[in-house]
Amino acid sequence: MADDVLIPIGRVAKWFGMRVSALRYYEEEGLLTTQRRNGRRHFNHADLRRLMLVRTYVEGAMLSLDEVRGLLAADSSPGRRSLVEERVPRLEAHIDSTCAALRFLRHHTDHEHRDQLTCPRCERELRDRVARLAGRDRTW
Numbered sequence: 001m002a003d004d005v006l007i008p009i010g011r012v013a014k015w016f017g018m019r020v021s022a023l024r025y026y027e028e029e030g031l032l033t034t035q036r037r038n039g040r041r042h043f044n045h046a047d048l049r050r051l052m053l054v055r056t057y058v059e060g061a062m063l064s065l066d067e068v069r070g071l072l073a074a075d076s077s078p079g080r081r082s083l084v085e086e087r088v089p090r091l092e093a094h095i096d097s098t099c100a101a102l103r104f105l106r107h108h109t110d111h112e113h114r115d116q117l118t119c120p121r122c123e124r125e126l127r128d129r130v131a132r133l134a135g136r137d138r139t140w
């Protein structure tokens with residue numbers, strides 16, 4: 001897709017599974033810019049990349065729009081760095097938990113254990129996950 005190609009906002013909303021009103025809101029909040037053609041909003045290739053980054057931060061990293069705005073700011077403020085340093089470990093923990101849930105679900109569909117708590121594989125992984133959590137707390 002060439003950078004000078006303009007995509008209508010309705011088509012972009014459909015591609016991203018969003019409402020047009022949400023895209024307008026992102027623009028009003030300063031997260032996106034759009035191009036105008038005959039008074040209608042369109043996105044060029046750079047606008048689409050920026051939207052993809054915003055959606056990745058919101059959906060994938062679970063950042064607020066204010067946090068996303070801070071990350072997209074041109075300056076590299078100390079607040080921006082501290083946000084990243086605070087969020088990365090939380091996001092890594094979330095990914096670990098999500099991957100574990102996916103493993104349990106896949107294992108559950110592949111093996112007929114009525115009780116996942118008594119399945120040897122699940123029991124072992126759950127025990128290991130509890131031990132990792134407890135390892136952070138020296139009183140356990």
